[in-house]
Amino acid sequence: MTISLLFVANVLLIMAGDVESNPGPATRQTQLPITGELESISSRNAIKDLTLVVSALKDEVASLRGEVREMNIKDEVLQLQSELKEVKSATEGFKQRIDSTDNILRQKNLIFYGLEERNDGQRETWEDGEKLVRNVLINELKLDGADDDNLVAIDRVHRIGKKTLxxxxxxxVKVCFHRLRTRDLILTKSRTLLKExxxxxxxxxSEQVRSIRKALIPHLQEAKKISENFVILKYDKLIINKxxxxxxxTNKQLVQINK
Structure with missing residues (x-):
């Protein structure tokens, strides 16, 4: 047993070699350069990793800024759309009120078509126009008192549009009567007495009502093809039965308003 231990000890000494060439395990002094180098490598890796993290964070911040900017733009667009809708609604309301007022001011007016117009180059006077209108009231409508301005008062008479060479x-000829009752009586008589x-x-x-009535005419004509239908065009409304x-x-379409 003792021989074996000695043999092992000798083998180990031989393997260890010369002390000068194999001084043994590293001391603290020999470890310092290695440790410093390892720390340097570790620091460089850490800085590199940190740089990558910072770069990624910058990209993320830029992306978030873009999203925030886009969200702000969307909010502004939505706000503008809402305000535009309100403006359109208010404008439409004003247009309707103006149109209503315009038609109220036209209530006493009638338009006469087919009244002869002078072509001698002379300007037609107010008196010329009134004379033409009164001739129709007297001779064709047989209206009592049509020759008396106190009974059938006319406030204004004038031609519409420019004269074409x-x-x-x-x-x-647009005629404004002084009394609404007179105007209504003339309109009623004209529907029967002026047919021929x-x-x-x-x-x-108003222009808007005229445009609506013009667009309703084809629908009126189509409805009248059915003899059982009760059809009438009243103001800016087309009444077919009930x-x-x-x-x-705006949308260029017929709209039912009594659903």
Missing amino acids: NSNRPRP STVHVSEDY DVFTFDL
Whole structure:
């Protein structure tokens, strides 16, 4: 047993070699350079990792800023859309009130079509126009007192539109009567007594109402093809039996308003 231990000890000494060439395990002094180098490598790696993290954070911040900016823009767009909708609604309300006022001011007016217009180059006077209108009231409508301004008072008479050179078609004449009752009586008589005449009379409407009525005419004509239908065009409404329609000028479509 003792021999074996000695043998092992000798083998270990031989393997260890010379003390000068193999001084043994590293001391603190020999470890310092290695430790410093390892720490340097570790620091460089840490800085590199930190740089990558900072770069990633910058990208994230830039992305978040873009999203916030986009959200702010969307909010502004939504706000503008809301304000625009309110403005449109208010504008539409003003337009309707203006149109209503315009039609109220036209209540006493009638438009006469087919009244002869002078072509001698002379300007037609107010008196000329009134004389033409009164001739129709007296001779064709047989209206009592039509020759008396106290009974059938006319406030204003004038041609509508510009005169076209070399045109034989007379311009319409707008007449403003002093009394609404007189105007209504003339309109009622004209619907029966002027059917065979070259002169006809219509109410005076605003441009919007005229456009709506014009758009409703084809629908009126179509409805009249069915003889059982009760059809009438009243103001800016088309009445077919019990259904009431108007025309949406914006969307260009017939709209039922009594659903």
